[in-house]
Amino acid sequence: MNSDAIGVFDSGIGGLTVVKELKELLPNENIIYFGDTARVPYGTRSKETIIKYANQDINFLKNHKVKMIIAACGTVSSVLGANAPVKEIPFTGVLLPAVQTACGITRKGRIGVIATPATIRSGSYGRAIRTIKPDIFVAGSACPLFVPLVENGFFGKDNEVARLVAKQYLAPIIAENVDTLILGCTHYPLLEDIIADIMGEGVSLVSAGKEAAKHASAILTERELLNDGKEKGTCEFYVTDSPEMFAENAKIFLGYPIDGEVHKVDIDALQ
Amino acid sequence: MNSDAIGVFDSGIGGLTVVKELKELLPNENIIYFGDTARVPYGTRSKETIIKYANQDINFLKNHKVKMIIAACGTVSSVLGANAPVKEIPFTGVLLPAVQTACGITRKGRIGVIATPATIRSGSYGRAIRTIKPDIFVAGSACPLFVPLVENGFFGKDNEVARLVAKQYLAPIIAENVDTLILGCTHYPLLEDIIADIMGEGVSLVSAGKEAAKHASAILTERELLNDGKEKGTCEFYVTDSPEMFAENAKIFLGYPIDGEVHKVDIDALQ
Numbered sequence: 001m002n003s004d005a006i007g008v009f010d011s012g013i014g015g016l017t018v019v020k021e022l023k024e025l026l027p028n029e030n031i032i033y034f035g036d037t038a039r040v041p042y043g044t045r046s047k048e049t050i051i052k053y054a055n056q057d058i059n060f061l062k063n064h065k066v067k068m069i070i071a072a073c074g075t076v077s078s079v080l081g082a083n084a085p086v087k088e089i090p091f092t093g094v095l096l097p098a099v100q101t102a103c104g105i106t107r108k109g110r111i112g113v114i115a116t117p118a119t120i121r122s123g124s125y126g127r128a129i130r131t132i133k134p135d136i137f138v139a140g141s142a143c144p145l146f147v148p149l150v151e152n153g154f155f156g157k158d159n160e161v162a163r164l165v166a167k168q169y170l171a172p173i174i175a176e177n178v179d180t181l182i183l184g185c186t187h188y189p190l191l192e193d194i195i196a197d198i199m200g201e202g203v204s205l206v207s208a209g210k211e212a213a214k215h216a217s218a219i220l221t222e223r224e225l226l227n228d229g230k231e232k233g234t235c236e237f238y239v240t241d242s243p244e245m246f247a248e249n250a251k252i253f254l255g256y257p258i259d260g261e262v263h264k265v266d267i268d269a270l271q
Numbered sequence: 272m273n274s275d276a277i278g279v280f281d282s283g284i285g286g287l288t289v290v291k292e293l294k295e296l297l298p299n300e301n302i303i304y305f306g307d308t309a310r311v312p313y314g315t316r317s318k319e320t321i322i323k324y325a326n327q328d329i330n331f332l333k334n335h336k337v338k339m340i341i342a343a344c345g346t347v348s349s350v351l352g353a354n355a356p357v358k359e360i361p362f363t364g365v366l367l368p369a370v371q372t373a374c375g376i377t378r379k380g381r382i383g384v385i386a387t388p389a390t391i392r393s394g395s396y397g398r399a400i401r402t403i404k405p406d407i408f409v410a411g412s413a414c415p416l417f418v419p420l421v422e423n424g425f426f427g428k429d430n431e432v433a434r435l436v437a438k439q440y441l442a443p444i445i446a447e448n449v450d451t452l453i454l455g456c457t458h459y460p461l462l463e464d465i466i467a468d469i470m471g472e473g474v475s476l477v478s479a480g481k482e483a484a485k486h487a488s489a490i491l492t493e494r495e496l497l498n499d500g501k502e503k504g505t506c507e508f509y510v511t512d513s514p515e516m517f518a519e520n521a522k523i524f525l526g527y528p529i530d531g532e533v534h535k536v537d538i539d540a541l542q
Contacts, residue, residue, distance in 0.1 A: 037316075038310070038316060038320050039309070039310050044422075045308075045309060045512050045513075046512050046513035046516060048513070049309050049511075049512050049513070144419070144422075144423045145419055145420070145423050145425065148415070148416055148419035149416070151315075151415075152415045152416050154416065154436075160435060161432060161435050161436055161439075164431060164432050164435065165425075165432055168432075240320075241316050241317050241320050242316075242317035242319070242320070245317060
């Protein structure tokens with residue numbers, strides 16, 4: 001079982017930032033990635049629809065005999081909250097690991113959260129934070145344009161459009177004087193430069209995707225499920241829309257050209 | 272049959288700009304609108320996926336006994352091109368009516384087209400224009416951020432973000448010295464102020480949605496299918512994601528609060 005793959009899924013392509021972290025932390029692990037690119041984005045949809053899509057994504061990975069599942073999607077993680085949708089194998093979303101880290105490093109007890117509208121609407125970050133430390137103040141701001149900005153190349157320190165939008169979305173968070181900011185969506189690391197700039201030096205950024213990868217690594221180590229092979233792990237990708245379009249855009253998120261086969265999955269075949 | 276509804280569909284909510292035009296031109300007509308909000312946007316997806324979704328949308332309307340179908344979605348219209356996917360009843364997309372109008376008004380024979388990536392990639396506007404007038408020059412520019420900008424409230428004359436993005440997307444069109452610009456997506460009328468400003472006074476804008484509504488009106492008149500009832504027509508809306516979210520956002524596109532029931536349709540029930 002230890003050579004079985006780690007299953008990672010996302011509404012689309014953003015979850016590749018989690019794959020990137022995993023490859024750095026656990027280079028020997030095999031990874032199967034599922035991206036629901038025919039129905040992306042999830043973050044602007046209703047809770048009911050998000051749960052339905054997430055269960056289909058999880059079933060797909062289960063059918064591929066993975067040893068662990070990571071929901072590399074901020075929206076899905078948030079809608080699920082503390083409810084693990086899988087019992088037979090380890091599971092993590094990106095919400096709880098980020099919350100644990102943020103609660104550990106905040107000095108003033110004031111944490112900001114930026115995420116998709118669905119995540120902010122659910123109030124899940126606030127609930128999870130207050131379960132750990134009831135007296136922490138949490139300020140949230142929905143950033144619906146961040147995903148399309150990143151997916152269409154509007155990022156990087158000098159991008160004026162991304163900076164203008166980020167200023168607008170971050171203003172209510174800055175006004176609340178937070179000292180820690182959770183990036184609650186796996187697309188946001190690409191805007192990290194700009195966000196760090198606008199928030200200023202006194203604010204620590206916590207990337208939900210990076211924390212999830214660290215948490216997954218800890219779980220696999222603890223349960224002695226790590227792959228003890230000496231070879232570099234492989235990656236396989238499954239998407240519900242065009243594999244070519246996915247492969248073309250993957251580089252933005254991985255930082256290098258995609259290094260594994262990309263297969264097409266028909267959404268009608270999802271259960 | 273004349274009191275049967277006109278069926279209008281779109282990937283989401285943008286097609287409501289066509290409903291708005293129809294209500295003005297044909298106030299006595301009943302309208303059934305289908306918006307595939309659980310899978311919006313279509314414009315960034317592959318051709319294969321778009322055709323599959325469009326056929327499901329059309330079948331849904333057919334099952335509601337409509338007397339005509341309008342594809343109020345620039346992406347679908349473009350992928351279909353001159354192929355009418357319905358034979359039994361009249362059908363129009365938004366592409367051909369806009370092309371006819373643009374070919375009629377261009378003075379220098381230089382037409383610009385702005386639309387979603389799928390529409391521009393397909394080259395459908397250029398092909399349709401050259402079928403009518405082979406010597407017309409066509410310049411296209413994909414504007415992938417326009418739909419998310421509009422859907423997230425980034426529009427209106429004073430919106431700095433929308434203006435900055437529009438400047439970037441329109442630059443290659445301006446460089447080609449066009450005298451007519453087709454707005455090839457039903458979301459774009461909300462950015463018309465800004466686009467008109469940037470293009471300058473010498474350029475005529477042709478809104479694909481408005482032309483489609485005029486064309487539909489002409490077809491129904493010619494075939495004597497107009498509703499001869501004296502009462503104001505009704506509207507019924509069907510969406511695949513949350514009806515509440517749809518009703519909330521509809522006002523942006525209609526210019527007034529939604530005036531009909533909004534029903535939820537399960538995407539698994541689509542054929």
